[in-house]
Amino acid sequence: MSVDNETVRKVAFLARLKVEPEKLEETKIEFNNILEWVEKLGEVNTDNVEPLVSALTLRQDNITAGQMSEQILKNAPAQEFGYFVVPKVVE
Numbered sequence: 493m494s495v496d497n498e499t500v501r502k503v504a505f506l507a508r509l510k511v512e513p514e515k516l517e518e519t520k521i522e523f524n525n526i527l528e529w530v531e532k533l534g535e536v537n538t539d540n541v542e543p544l545v546s547a548l549t550l551r552q553d554n555i556t557a558g559q560m561s562e563q564i565l566k567n568a569p570a571q572e573f574g575y576f577v578v579p580k581v582v583e
Contacts, residue, residue, distance in 0.1 A: 493531065495523050 495503070500520045504511040511519050561574060570577035 493527050495520060495527065499523075 497516055497520055500511065500516060500523055503509075503523070504519070565571045565574065565576070568576050
């Protein structure tokens with residue numbers, strides 16, 4: 493599969509990428525290199541490979557301490573009704 497300049501413009505627009513006209517040819521080459529690499533991945537034999545659900549090993553989520561809100565709020569510069577008071581960030 494290969495892309496042309498018009499496809500590069502369309503993909504750049506959809507991805508909200510600003511591609512300068514003088515960089516269009518270079519971007520097209522990069523897109524084609526990426527597509528070529530993806531096609532090579534499709535050729536890899538994965539018949540005997542188990543699907544990977546997660547790369548992380550999960551651990552038990554054990555609660556070791558709780559009910560410490562009063563101790564934690566002692567460090568707060570401002571608190572109200574048992575919560576941290578922070579500056580308003582949305583108007």
